Amino acid sequence: MKISITKHVLAMALTCMLMGNSLLSFADVAIIVHPSNNAALSKKDVQRIFLGKLKEFPGGGMAIPIDLPQKSEVRGELNALVINKDMRQIKSYWSRLIFTGKGLPPKQVSTIEEAKKIVARNPDAIAYISEAFLDETVKRIVFN
């Protein structure tokens, strides 16, 4: 009896930790497009766009993903929550494509401001920033 209660408590604590964590981080990273872009995107679509597997928004229009530097925390969150791969796996993934003519990784900019500026200007662009940087120049994607 004692053991099973301990087990339950542990399981619940673990669940809370995991969920809490992901909810917290999830609130932090925001995927953004141009305000005129009405594409309905799923998490899988965004993953495919950033992995070079999907080159246009569902419903039309070329998709140009913009990456942040490898060390960026926001990128780390995107990797964990949307791409489902860590940086090492992503590097190895791209090294398999770059040198086999199957694709090149997204263009990379060095700051969140830069990424936001590109998205504000270019209706084809898609990027990710931390929530604190959201404003009316860009539109946040809510996964469908």
Next chain:
Amino acid sequence: MKRIVRYSLLIITSYLFIHPTLFAANLRWSGFGSFVMGKATNQEPLPGGAASTFQPDAGVPGSSNSRYKDSWSMKPDTLFGVQLNADMNEKLSATAQIISKGAADFNAEFEWLYLSYELTPKLTLNFGRQRVPFYYYSDFQDVGYAYHWVRPPLELYAEELFSYEGVSALYIDSIGGWDYEVQAYGGSGSNDATPLGDLHLKDWYGAVFILSNDTLKFRFSLHTADVWTDGGGGLSTISTEDSPAAPKFASLGVFYDPGVFFVGVETTYLDADILQSDAVGTTIDTRTAWMVTAGYRMGAFTPNITLSNRAVELSKDGTVTLLTPAVGAANAELLAQPHKGAEQISQTLEIGVRWDFHPQAAAKLSYVIRKDDSDDILIDGDAVLPGAGETLNVNVLSFGIDFIF
């Protein structure tokens, strides 16, 4: 066809290297390399006083620099590659990749040189010199950083020819949670001084189908070509340009990678039709190879283990037609008999570890134990023909660094 391809390669090259300023804004350089040292720690003494050696790259001419022997050597696995991508506009781009391999005395060669045209966002056409997509690892076989081994297991990943000149089409799409990829190609190719002699392929076609999700990948491929050889080893050839052999090649791979660990299996089957082999001057009938690999990611370290196996069945038609008149037809008749259908079998166990010590570089350590399980007739011979010995028995220790930039 060949001439057209040659001209276009010339045009691509001159665009890329003579007028790089034209595309200065849209040029991307990248590259990769491997610096590896290795040594055969256990060699099999062979009849005639020689000893077994280990050639990690079947695609280079079999010079002494391409083999690990009893002293430390850097040449067999060391290589350096640079790639230039030039976007001419949104749809058209050119790619050149030059690799310099120690095993080939650091002669630089264009491994890839092609124009890409994006017909639709899902369909891309490539025109030029490209890698043959024989198996999962063939496209990036030279990019050590992209996998956990020092080199892919050579029982399986060891074709003498891996580039073709021609056209390929790549279609990428998805259904539900699955991504799929269909690739088809056609072209021709050649490679001089392989163990089979100078190897030529024409009317070369193939297709690849890949289905994958976040953790699972299935890959299937089929290939066929007209093949002939000339030159090589004092043996004449039975496949000529006018009456080429028509081998067929198939591969099947399944890879599972949930993150903490990964496992993969791949198997290939070659129906060689009739090709000349250097082993005992006989012909290859079929070749079956497989590998099973697994690795466990512990922080920056990925210990891994791989078992691979290759079985080459020698032709039931015997060797008679292969031997030059100088050897003598009567002799040939005698030699032919016992080898009909004999099998040359090799098996390799590899244990290794990959250490990701830098975001763009990994260090690797590997120990390969290769065993010759061939039929006795090939190893021991008989009253007429002496055996070759256990030529495939060899252990190799190697370590090195792979990087990308």
